[in-house]
Amino acid sequence: MPETTDLFIIGGGINGCGIARDAVGRGLSVRLAEMGDLAQATSSKSTKLFHGGLRYLEYLEIRLVREALKEREVLLRxxxxxxxxxxxxxxxxxxxxxxxxxxxxxxxxxxxxxxxxxxxxxxxxxxxxxxxxxxxxxxxxxxxxxxxxxxxxxxxxxxxxxxxxxxxxxxVDDARLVALNARDAAERGADVLVGAEVADARRDGALWKVTLTDGRIFHARALVNAGGPWVGHVIHDVIHLPSTESVRLxxxxxxxxxxxxxxxxxxxxxxxxxxxxxxxxxxxxxxxxxxxxxxxxxxxxxxxxxxxxxxxxxxxxxxxxxxxxxxxxxxxxxxxxxxxxDDGAKSATAATREYVLSLDTNGAPCLNVFGGKITTYRKLAEHALQKLAPHFPQAGDDWTAGVPLPGGNFPVDGVSRLIASLRQDYPFLTEDWAHRLIRAYGLDARQILGDARSAADLGRDFGGTLSEVELRWLMRHEFARHAADVVWRRSKLGLRMQPDQIAALDAWMTEKRAAA
The missing domain is CATH 3.30.9.10 (D-Amino Acid Oxidase, subunit A, domain 2)
Known part of the structure; x- marks a missing residue:
């Protein structure tokens, strides 16, 4: 990737990764920086639903509910x-x-x-x-x-x-949703940086100059602040904008x-x-x-x-x-x-779930992303690129509707057939194991298992059916760096693994990162 890109995105939650995927698919060059792990905060801790928000009807948020209801089946496919x-x-x-x-x-x-x-x-x-x-x-x-x-x-x-x-x-598995959007963005050409905190971002002529805490410096023609619950901190302490807009946590x-x-x-x-x-x-x-x-x-x-x-x-x-x-x-x-x-609502329950995209054009453009629901992340990304369109006339049109995420190019009712076929070709898999692999990776489960003929062919067994070949896949393709990234976000195997197993997993991952 060149040092200067079209977009620099701060934040590796669902909004940041969704915008990165959409933008790179339109032909823009994109770099995304996440200070910790993908989906480490809000985006892995939802109620894990694609839903319209039935109770939002009582607040007459009709537009929000309609958009979310339409998106359910688009995303499902x-x-x-x-x-x-x-x-x-x-x-x-x-x-x-x-x-x-x-x-x-x-x-x-x-x-x-x-x-x-x-x-x-x-x-x-x-x-x-x-x-x-x-x-x-x-x-x-x-x-x-x-x-x-x-x-x-x-x-x-x-x-x-x-x-x-x-x-x-x-x-929906919310954390996997984020990881797959990030993976797809990277495979289309985006530079996805995890464990990369932005210390400072300033306008430098027609560009943004972005400095990471490790000293690396990048430039971009536009900045997207998708910091989620840190969006206010980024506005005031990182990019130094005189904005009065804020979020309600x-x-x-x-x-x-x-x-x-x-x-x-x-x-x-x-x-x-x-x-x-x-x-x-x-x-x-x-x-x-x-x-x-x-x-x-x-x-x-x-x-x-x-x-x-x-x-x-x-x-x-x-x-x-x-x-x-x-x-x-x-x-x-x-x-x-x-x-x-922050719309001034009296209670947390009554606060609006509508997202707000605020574009600052006092120099190189900066788009601040407030709010949003996991169900409407794809539409939010489209609207973000529409906001930025005057600055990137070369960008392509909307394209993400109906385009599968990695591993998802099969019919909505095809999961049971995939599980049965996987067990037939890999008879050492239990029903629960095969179910977990298909639900996590879809068609990519076969790429992970490769030509294995027994569980021993999958390398070290870390517990909970997590094998070495799957772990290497997660580190290579899904940006996992620590045990928590794997057992609480890329999967929920922490519910089935013992603390000593998780500690051994973390030690193994630390060793492999150091050797890389």
Whole structure:
């Protein structure tokens, strides 16, 4: 790569990597710098859904919901290995309430005061009708009613819950989404730098001069600040712009417990405080419960699911499940900080989920990216390149819709066939092992396994079905440098590996990096 590129992108989360992939595919030269690991903060700590945001309808964020609903199936087709359709069961509970700050909640309180802040069932069905029809579904089935007294969906729930609605959204492995966008960008010609923190960036004539903490200096014709929760820090302390725009840091925490039920559907629970949480099948043997919405102070890297948040999520879920969820069941927690555009909302829950792209043209252009949802990352990238288009008339047109991510060039319903075929050709794989490889790598699973005829041919066994050949692939193609990059982001094998195994893995990776 030349020292001077068209774009220099700060931040290796989903927005930064999505913009890098889109830009390099239009013929622009791109360099991206991430201070730690790809998706190390917000982008690996979401609720892991491609969804329209059903509850955003109460805030009348119609444009955002419509765009996200349209994107679900576009994304699903491009990455059927790491994303798949999921049905969500929304039990009808007479104690469900609006958050008092929502426009719809205020309207219902004014027109139908006898509801006392509770969500009427007809209003929920009206919202689901909009949800079904705003995005032009072609793959995902629509809403239907569920009898919890007789259906399998009602078995784990308390007997007081008699009926529910069931609707569609999609699951996605968020951290793998980022890694695959970065990999695709790199294979198309982008220079992706991990462990590369930007210390300073200044306008230098018609260019940006970017200095890393290790002393390396690069130049670019335009700068993109996709720092996520650090976007404000980058504006004020790195690129020194006199901007008054800022983000509101909102912490979303999750807990993981052993599997609470046997079917493959998720639950959408509504609370007496107006909040909602999900309970979602996770990594085949667990249930993921989240999320909270708390304003966050301090470094985003210090975010953790506090004891109070853990108890809140346990108590919330226990109001719906027959068997109480308790803190001693928790096997893992994680917490991410969402960088929402600060629109002055009274509560963290009410803060807008709309993304804002702010272009500073007082010299070489600088685009600051505020907010954004994982579901709309591709559209955000398109809009970012549209903002920058006057400065790069040579750039190509929009191109990413329908273009598969690495390993994802197969039909949406093709996963089970790929798993069966992989096991036939590699008979030493267990069902769970083959399932994990296809869900992580899709068609690339065969490239990883190569001509292996036994597990021994895959090199060292690090535990949890992680082999040396897979680890080398992750280091060579997906920018992994440390054990945490592998076991908590590129995979979730940390749930199945022992601490001594993870320590040995980290030592091996450190040795290989030093020898490289």
């Amino acid at each position: 491009a990455m059927p290995h790491i994303s798949w359709p999921m049905r969500f069961v929304l039990p009808l509970d007479p104690h469900m309430t609006f958050e008092s700050t929502t426009p719809v909640g205020r309207a219902v309180a004014m027109v139908m005061p006898w509801t006392k802040g509770h969500r009427p069932n007809f209003l929920i069905r009206a919202g689901l009708f909009l949800y079904d029809n705003l995005g032009g579904r072609k793959i995902l089935p629509g809403t239907k009613s569920v009898d919890l007294k007789t259906g399998v969906e009602g078995r784990p729930l308390q007997d007081r819950l008699q009926a529910a609605y069931e609707y569609s959204d999609c699951w 909102v912490r979303g925490s999750h807990i993981v417990v052993p599997k609470l039920y046997d079917h493959d559907k998720a639950y959408f629970f509504q609370g007496a405080d107006g909040r909602i949480i999900f309970a979602i099948p996770y990594e085949r043997d667990f249930t993921l419960i989240g999320t909270t919405d708390q304003d966050h102070q301090g470094s985003p890297l210090d975010a953790e699911c506090t004891p109070a948040e853990q108890q809140y999520l346990c108590d919330f879920a226990s109001k719906y499940f027959k068997q109480p969820v308790t803190r001693d069941q928790i096997v893992w927690t994680y917490s991410g900080v969402r960088p929402l555009y």
